[in-house]
Amino acid sequence: MEIASSQTLEEAVNIAWVYLQKTGDLGDGGTAAVFLTNTIESMMRRGQRNRMFLANKAIIKYRAFRENSKIIPIREYA
Numbered sequence: 001m002e003i004a005s006s007q008t009l010e011e012a013v014n015i016a017w018v019y020l021q022k023t024g025d026l027g028d029g030g031t032a033a034v035f036l037t038n039t040i041e042s043m044m045r046r047g048q049r050n051r052m053f054l055a056n057k058a059i060i061k062y063r064a065f066r067e068n069s070k071i072i073p074i075r076e077y078a
Contacts, residue, residue: 005044008051012040015055020062027066035062 013036020026039058048054 008049009040012051012054013037016058019059025063
């Protein structure tokens with residue numbers, strides 16, 4: 001039985017969301033929701049359908065995104 005793409009997307013986002021929430025890594029909920037949804041949709045367009053794989057990759061990418069967004073660029077003007 002094939003699960004609908006929208007259901008797979010919803011379940012994968014929910015898995016990632018709950019995990020990030022429980023670990024305290026969620027941060028801004030609005031940004032997280034958009035990031036997770038876009039990341040998972042992108043992987044699904046490339047053919048991935050395993051919701052655990054989708055959720056895990058989205059978590060890894062979200063954590064990297066959060067870590068990189070903490071970096072403040074230093075600009076030196078001569």
